[in-house]
Amino acid sequence: MLKHPQASRADFLDVVAAKLLADNPDDEPSGVAARAVIALERLAHHVEQLVGATGVGALLARSIALASVTFPWLKVTAAVPGESPLVQLRLAIEAQDGSVITAAFALLLATFVGLLGRLIGEGLVTHLLHDVWPGACSQEVKESS
Numbered sequence: 001m002l003k004h005p006q007a008s009r010a011d012f013l014d015v016v017a018a019k020l021l022a023d024n025p026d027d028e029p030s031g032v033a034a035r036a037v038i039a040l041e042r043l044a045h046h047v048e049q050l051v052g053a054t055g056v057g058a059l060l061a062r063s064i065a066l067a068s069v070t071f072p073w074l075k076v077t078a079a080v081p082g083e084s085p086l087v088q089l090r091l092a093i094e095a096q097d098g099s100v101i102t103a104a105f106a107l108l109l110a111t112f113v114g115l116l117g118r119l120i121g122e123g124l125v126t127h128l129l130h131d132v133w134p135g136a137c138s139q140e141v142k143e144s145s
Contacts, residue, residue: 013113017106020133029101033093036105037086039133043112044086046132050120059119060085063112071104 020039021032044056051059064085068074076092093101117125 013110014106016129016133017109018102019135021102021105027098029096029098030094032098032101033090036093036101037090039105040086040089040108040112043109043129043132046128047116050124050128051116055119057085059112059115062115063108064089066111067104067108070107071100074104074108 021035040060044060047059048056064074073092073096074089076088093104096104113125113129116128
């Protein structure tokens with residue numbers, strides 16, 4: 001999945017994450033955090049059609065747990081029962097600087113996509129990502145078809 005001639009899957013997802021978060025280089029962390037959460041919400045909406053809301057919640061919780069090994073401040077996002085982890089994620093992200101937000105988002109995205117790929121298959125994930133973010137993933141899909 002996500003085969004790109006000059007990049008590994010993680011490198012490619014780093015590029016996708018940067019494209020999704022790019023807007024204004026002088027943007028405040030709250031703006032970058034908002035774009036990260038919107039991107040995750042959009043992905044979650046599409047994935048929910050395949051694995052249901054409970055499945056998305058489990059994938060997101062596991063992705064956050066795994067990514068929190070590298071970014072311990074992500075642990076706070078799983079600490080509030082009954083609330084969407086995306087609400088807490090946005091608050092946690094806003095407290096970071098832009099480069100940390102991008103790196104954490106890229107890791108979270110790669111982890112989520114990796115877990116999803118094991119569940120539904122790499123090919124379906126590739127097409128799902130293209131459907132969710134056609135502008136950010138269009139080159140990859142053309143090259144993997």
